Amino acid sequence: MKGEIYNRCDDKDFDITIKVESLNDLKSGASKVVLLTNTLHIPHVKTCSASVTPDKISFGDVTRGKTNTKNLNYDIKGGGRISFTSSSMDNGHLYLGNSSDMNISVPKKFIGPMYIWETPFHSNSGIIPMELNVSTKADSGESSATLTATLNCP
Incomplete structure (x- = not known):
């Protein structure tokens, strides 16, 4: 299993895609199976x-x-x-x-x-x-x- 976070910054907010993948090593060769892909919208935290x-x-x-x-x-x-x-x-x-x-x-x-x-x-x-x-x-x-x-x- 491996997890990755991709941060695509917007002007003030953040869109983050989280991918969790399963890496399989089969006799026919390695394969990647994406178990979950989810995009989260996180509002910009404004400081004052x-x-x-x-x-x-x-x-x-x-x-x-x-x-x-x-x-x-x-x-x-x-x-x-x-x-x-x-x-x-x-x-x-x-x-x-x-x-x-x-x-x-x-x-x-x-x-x-x-x-x-x-x-x-x-x-x-x-x-x-x-x-x-x-x-x-x-x-x-x-x-x-x-x-x-x-x-x-x-």
């Missing part, structure tokens, strides 16, 4: 990458009853979409210290159907404006939350 900056967002000293703004920058290569999730996120708001007295909101176009933050389709780079709302009842001290960015390639 992304960066999100800054690594750490600090709003600095904030005042109760005020809002503060910062930007989250993203850059996507090769298509795709970034989703931002957090255990401290609910209804599209990110709660610092899990307190509703300190929450970050983004414009509606960045909130996906599952109420997580998402970059728009077909947007390779951009800015997500974030607004920190601090209520008059907010506790003193440091508050934080962790965002997880997930890149979904096409």
Whole structure:
């Protein structure tokens, strides 16, 4: 038995023919019998990458009853979409210290159907404006939350 793979490359996808043959040595001479010939179509695997900056967002000293703004920058290569999730996120708001007295909101176009933050389709780079709302009842001290960015390639 012998197996062969023939790769006929297409532009973006691959067509591969796999042949499995039986080699017989009969008294009348050698003969090849093809047991299986199959063509597989394998879609091109597209790679994509992304960066999100800054690594750490600090709003600095904030005042109760005020809002503060910062930007989250993203850059996507090769298509795709970034989703931002957090255990401290609910209804599209990110709660610092899990307190509703300190929450970050983004414009509606960045909130996906599952109420997580998402970059728009077909947007390779951009800015997500974030607004920190601090209520008059907010506790003193440091508050934080962790965002997880997930890149979904096409």
